[in-house]
Structures are given as structure tokens and as C-alpha cells.
Amino acid sequence: MPIINHKQFIHAPVDVCFDLARNVDIHTETTAGTNEKAVGGVTEGLLEKGDTVTWEATHFGIRQRLTAKIIHMEKPTVFVDSMVKGAFRSFTHTHRFKEEEGGTIMTDTFEYKSPYGPLGILADKLFLEKYMTDFIVSRAKELKRIAEDGK
Template sequence: MPIIKHKQFIQAPVEVCFDLARNVDIHIETTAKTKEKAVGGITQGLLEIGNHVTWEATHFGIKQRLTAKVIHMEKPTVFVDIMVKGAFSSFTHIHQFKEEKGGTLMIDTFEYKSPFGPLGIIADKLFLEKYMTNFIVSRAKELKRIAENVK
């Protein structure tokens, strides 16, 4: 089961980073490359514990839907979402925010299991783990850009 961990320092208060990371509208903005949009559950504003959101996006040229649920939240330091329906066999995404001098260290830990057993493991090694890493890093950089420009 691949585990992707990415750390991003952001020169902004922890509360700002936390709220941006759980904001559906900002998620849509930071994933524009995959044409991601919220089509079910909470479709705008801030996600709270127990909320579901269904995302529609294009990955590998295929339009896909994925429903995630926020299962844990400690404001403003951590929230966790899991996939309840979608292309993966499972995933857990832990979003952590640590106050540091001059800003916030945002830590994404994304653990997933590919479908299709041994074929999924091969897909991970060939392209999927790299693709998901790039997706997480790209979104973190966009969150940094937005947070550091909040007035």
C-alpha cells in the first residue's frame, strides 16, 4: 500500500492554511488541471467532520467520480478524509498543520490501495504513485500561493 508524504512550508497563520485546505471552492481552484468539481454532498464552503463530498475529475483522460468523507477533525491542526466510493480500493488522507516560526508546516499523508490486486500493484510502480505524488505536491503549492496572498 503506497504512502505519499509531502511537507510544504507556508508563510501564513495555521488557521488560514487549515481553512483553505478544507474549503471546497479552493479545492476546485487548486485542482483545475484535472477539471475537478464538487457534484454531490457539500459542494461549497468549509468541510466539517462527518461531511461527504463527491468529486468529479478527469484523470488519465477518463472522467471519474470519487466520494470522500471527513472522519476526524481537530481545528486547526488536523483533519482526515477517507474514500467511501471511487476508483481506489481505499484511501486515507491526513492533513496536518503545525505552527512554526513565521508560518505553518502543512503535512499531507496520503495512503491508498489500488484496485485489481497484482495489476494495481504494477500500476503503482509504473505510474500511479508518481501521478498521485505530483497531484498532492501541485495542490500543496497552489495552497501555498493562495495562503501567502490572503490579505
């Protein structure tokens, strides 16, 4: 099971970073490259523990839907979402926020299992793990930009 870890320092308070990361509207903005939008469950505003959201996006040229549920939340330091339905066999995405001098360290830990057994493992090695890493890093950089611009 691949595990992707990414840390991003953001020159903004921890509560601002936490709220931006769980904001459905901001998520849509930070994933514009895949035309991601919320089409079910909570479709705007801040996600809370127990909420579900269904995302529709284009990955690898294929329009896909994925439903995730917020399974854990400790404001403003951590929240965890887990796939309920979608293209992966499973995934858990932990978002951590730690106040540091001058800002916040945001840490994403994304653990997933690909479908299709050995073929999925091969896809991980050939392209999927890099694709998911790039996706998470890109979103973190966009969150940093938005937080630091004071949006």
C-alpha cells in the first residue's frame, strides 16, 4: 500500500490553514486542473466530522466520481477523510496542522490501495503513485498561495 507524505510550510495561522483545507469551495479552486467539483453530500462550505462529499473530476482523461467521508476531526490540528466509494480499493487521507513560528506546517499523509490486485500494484509503480504525489503537492501549494494571499 503506497503512503504519500508531504509537508508544506504556510505563512498563515493554523486555524486559517485548517479551515481552507476543509473548505469545499477552496478544494474546487485548488484542483482546477482536474475540473474537480462537489456533486453530492456537502457541496459548499466547511466539512465537519461525519460529512460526506462526492467529487467529480477528470483523471487520466476519464470522468470519475469519488465519495469521501470525514471520519475524524480535532479542530484545528487534524482531520481525516476516507473513501466510501470510488476508483481506489481504499484510501485514507490525514491532514495535520502544526503551529510554528511565523505560520503553520501542513502535513498530508495519503494511504491508498489500488484496485485490480497485481495490475494495480504495477500501475502504482509505473505512474499512479507519482500522479497522486503530484496532485497532493499541487493542492498544498495552491492552499499556501490562497492562505498567504489572505483570501
